[in-house]
Amino acid sequence: MSTISGIRLTATYHILGNETLALARAQGICLEQSVEFPDELVPDGFIRDHVVGKVESIRPLSPQVHEALISYAQESVGTEFTQLLNVLFGNTSLQRGIRLVDFTLPGSMLSEYPGPRYGISGLRERLNIPLRPLLATALKPMGLSARELAALVQKLATGGIDIIKDDHGLADQSFAPFKERVEMCAEAVARSNQLTGGKCIYVPNITCSSEVFHEKALFAKQNGCGGLLYAPGLAGYDRMRALSSDTSIGLPVFMHPALLGSFVVDPDGGISHSLVFGKLGRYAGADATIYPNFGGRFAFTKDECREIVDGCISKIGTIKPIFPMPGGGMNIGRINELKEFYGNDVILLVGGGLFTHGPDVADNCRYFRSLVE
């Protein structure tokens, strides 16, 4: 007979269906996400009383959509992030018309998830930028050689960009192999910083095969990279959590949204923007989270972007707030609008748009920088 603390985490779901159907579906979630057993077979005693999920409340958002708050025993998760995801939405992801919109962990569980190493305050300190929005861009296009990318880095860094990240499409291709690229680009940033006195960082893409992941992260650190880009959609949130908490690396982590879109694009199913790009990334150690801004070439709305910011900065125990890093088809002409929407605690990611503003990239960077100073 196991002992159980009685302490519970809660999850909020939006469920398609009228009141009767939604309640039945909520009760289904309680079983599915815990014992995964027909109700009549659930043993009486602590399994029925504690292990099975509980509908704590249910309320209509509209006649055909209900919001259910369901609690689970903290013991059903234990201490692993993978199992947290599993309890929150594992099998229920396979049902249509149920969306996981939020969750809250009890204080007793928070110690398992220290969250980001740096967050907003720590990254500002490393970059020596106490107040203004941070400026970021992406190295592209795929197909350039490491030498060409490094030449580009030098222009961007001397122009005043704070964070130069690999485009997420740069992996370990023959065009610009990872190690060669990291060496040359990190060196180009260091050289530029010596000239400008700045603290620009180069952030290579570390999303790669499991077998070489730690080796590549370490290589990036040893070559002076100031952060790492990682896409949890391609290789899992848990590896990001492990990377962030790995003291042998200890670099800021920039989360990229590749392949995560499928979690959010169905408004009736999947997981909320706030969780996918915000809170889950933050629990899993991201210091900044990249996502498509409203009004770009993706279809995210202002409300969805606000939700993401909320997931980045809302109070969660002692877990640090992290930078929202909107990008995706931005251009310099929109900087004032973005400053107004996001305030100062934002990383403005302008990729291709930085090249279209005028013929000289370094000049474009200087202009971009002048808009936030």
Added chain:
Amino acid sequence: MSTISGIRLTATYHILGNETLALARAQGICLEQSVEFPDELVPDGFIRDHVVGKVESIRPLSPQVHEALISYAQESVGTEFTQLLNVLFGNTSLQRGIRLVDFTLPGSMLSEYPGPRYGISGLRERLNIPLRPLLATALKPMGLSARELAALVQKLATGGIDIIKDDHGLADQSFAPFKERVEMCAEAVARSNQLTGGKCIYVPNITCSSEVFHEKALFAKQNGCGGLLYAPGLAGYDRMRALSSDTSIGLPVFMHPALLGSFVVDPDGGISHSLVFGKLGRYAGADATIYPNFGGRFAFTKDECREIVDGCISKIGTIKPIFPMPGGGMNIGRINELKEFYGNDVILLVGGGLFTHGPDVADNCRYFRSLVE
């Protein structure tokens, strides 16, 4: 200037929109999934000619849905599975109304993905079951102790089940900690096999924190487990690929669908059932793939299940076919229907239903077994 082979992989997308819109969106995919750069900035030469994706064909499926075949340079992927996912659907996942339905790799890329170690033939050989469908069940409910689970294992194994897997909700909880559970359940199977002369295997859930993943897999192997359960939705396809190809482990891998549902439930977006549960799992080394069968408590249709089977067994170079493993609210009364639908090359996964058929679980197993012999 990089050299490029001219060899290309292809991906098939279903795109919402009339002919004009769908073609424009297809051309958008070509840029987004390769150079991620505005068209006017793409350098002429090999980047424009080879690196940018190409619309190879487009045809209407209905006036409002078009199917586009797009090719990419094999060099844009390189050799990593993470980057394969990225090129196929990374940023495009963030767009509504575009679904990745299939992909084909050229022979020159297939050598990077050996696929499953065992597949259908290898698993049949290990279990000494040359012809009939395989029988599987899941240990549940969460909350039982390791000792209680092991007692259950003994009944299931002596009753004639071939594969006894952890319920995917069993992780490393205080109820039944991983190592204790593995030791006791593996021992219970071994004892039962001695009595019956059978080759039943116990398959623990190895989805866990990155830091302890290899240690746990090795522990399972050293304790005589006959396979490992892994959920790529919770921790990434790539770690499964690495697990499957790790010669220090070398066990059959059973893929679980937790959290993968969000990729398939929106019929207009996400990724096809055939890829998510079939082909991607197979490329990433799964020997069997678990998914919700039609007519269970999940909403998968017969057509979707047929698609998954197709992803499991269709000819892909020398990559072995793998077992479809339908489950999710199955019961013994449906075995004949399932045999008819799937034929012999299937693992029939009956979980809770195995407990409801009659009062004695071992008797239920014997009856279940008699239906396939």
